Structure formats: structure tokens, C-alpha cells
Amino acid sequence: AQSVTQPDIHITVSEGASLELRCNYSYGATPYLFWYVQSPGQGLQLLLKYFSGDTLVQGIKGFEAEFKRSQSSFNLRKPSVHWSDAAEYFCAVGALEYGNKLVFGAGTILRVKS
Amino acid sequence: DGGITQSPKYLFRKEGQNVTLSCEQNLNHDAMYWYRQDPGQGLRLIYYSQIVNDFQKGDIAEGYSVSREKKESFPLTVTSAQKNPTAFYLCASSASGAFTGELFFGEGSRLTVL
Numbered sequence: 001a002q003s004v005t006q007p008d009i010h011i012t013v014s015e016g017a018s019l020e021l022r023c024n025y026s027y028g029a030t031p032y033l034f035w036y037v038q039s040p041g042q043g044l045q046l047l048l049k050y051f052s053g054d055t056l057v058q059g060i061k062g063f064e065a066e067f068k069r070s071q072s073s074f075n076l077r078k079p080s081v082h083w084s085d086a087a088e089y090f091c092a093v094g095a096l097e098y099g100n101k102l103v104f105g106a107g108t109i110l111r112v113k114s
Numbered sequence: 115d116g117g118i119t120q121s122p123k124y125l126f127r128k129e130g131q132n133v134t135l136s137c138e139q140n141l142n143h144d145a146m147y148w149y150r151q152d153p154g155q156g157l158r159l160i161y162y163s164q165i166v167n168d169f170q171k172g173d174i175a176e177g178y179s180v181s182r183e184k185k186e187s188f189p190l191t192v193t194s195a196q197k198n199p200t201a202f203y204l205c206a207s208s209a210s211g212a213f214t215g216e217l218f219f220g221e222g223s224r225l226t227v228l
Binding site: 004006009032034036041042043044045046049051090092094096099100101102103104105106107 | 118204206214216219222
């Protein structure tokens with residue numbers, strides 16, 4: 001079965017500092033990988049996704065993620081964090097053979113200090 | 115504006131009562147989903163529907179029921195059989211055809227059992 005691990009429950013970074021959120025997945029075939037962001041009390045918004053091709057993918061709001069098959073990882077990065085990036089971030093995995101549905105990680109709460 | 119509307123935003127229920135959460139979309143999407151969100155557990159799939167008059171159980175369907183009589187509507191009933199219903203519930207939809215992984219989320223409904 002698919003599973004997604006986000007090892008960091010909370011991360012605090014200073015505004016302007018770089019950010020990396022970790023995501024590891026367990027899946028036998030080639031997964032589809034996603035990062036979503038959730039502001040408090042709101043729904044989720046897609047940041048970026050990886051299906052195939054270039055392993056470094058660009059998303060909205062200046063985020064990027066890199067797929068590393070050898071490490072089963074899909075870490076999210078941003079070179080310079082803004083206070084408005086404070087939110088909860090979810091990594092998710094899907095695959096065609098599992099139908100049109102995603103498995104989500106437990107989430108990482110990002111706090112930004114000024 | 116196209117989107118997903120969930121209602122009510124907040125709901126209080128006494129033990130032993132059934133409650134129904136509404137989810138309506140005007141995106142013309144075929145697929146709709148219900149997720150449950152608990153702190154530190156990410157999103158867990160309750161039910162999903164790929165087409166009208168058809169739906170499948172997700173990972174935590176016990177104590178819940180759904181219907182899909184119209185393309186734009188996918189209500190979720192939390193029954194008295196659900197032992198721990200207090201949670202944040204998210205409805206989502208996705209376009210038909212090739213799986214893109216982009217789920218469009220509503221703003222959620224927070225259910226509290228008194």
C-alpha cells in the first residue's frame with residue numbers, strides 16, 4: 001500500500017531564510033507526487049506536482065520540489081521564506097493503478113518568525 | 115466563480131444524532147471526495163465518487179454514508195455509528211479524464227460532538 005511520511009511535525013524558520021520540508025513515500029511503482037498547502041481553517045491548494053520527466057519541478061508561490069527515486073523522497077524547498085508562507089504543508093502520493101485518489105502525509109506546520 | 119461550497123462551516127451534534135454535511139461544486143467535475151482531517155494525522159479518505167450514482171469506500175468509511183444523485187452534489191452523513199466524529203471534514207473534486215492529482219477543496223466543515 002502507498003504511504004507518505006513527513007518526519008517534521010513543526011518547523012520554524014526566520015523570514016528570508018531558506019526552507020526545506022521533507023517527504024518520503026513508500027510505493028512499488030512510479031508514483032505521482034504532490035505538495036499541497038493549507039491555511040488555518042481552510043481547504044488545501046495545490047503547490048506543485050510530479051508525474052514524470054524533469055525531477056526538479058517548479059510550483060506556485062516560488063516553491064520547488066525535487067524527486068529523488070533512490071531516496072524515495074520528494075522534498076519541498078523555497079530559497080527565501082515570507083511571513084505569508086506560514087501554513088501547514090502536505091505531501092501526497094497517487095498512482096493510476098490505485099485510481100483517482102491520493103494518500104496524504106500527516107503534514108508539517110511551518111512557522112515564520114520575523 | 116467556480117468552486118466547491120461546503121455547509122455548514124461549523125456544526126454541533128449530540129451523541130446519537132446523524133448529521134449531514136453538504137458539498138456542492140460548479141466545476142463540472144466528475145470525481146468528488148470526502149476527507150477527514152485530525153491534528154497530526156493528515157487527511158484520510160472517507161468516500162469517493164468517480165461518477166453519478168456510483169461511489170466507493172475509502173480508508174475510514176465505517177460510520178459514514180454518502181450519495182451521488184447529481185453530478186454537482188456529494189453529501190456526507192455522519193451516523194451515530196461513528197464513534198469519534200469530532201473532526202474537520204473536507205470535500206474535494208477533480209476533473210474527469212486523465213488523473214492529474216489536482217484536487218479542488220472546499221473550505222471545510224468542523225463537526226463537534228457535545
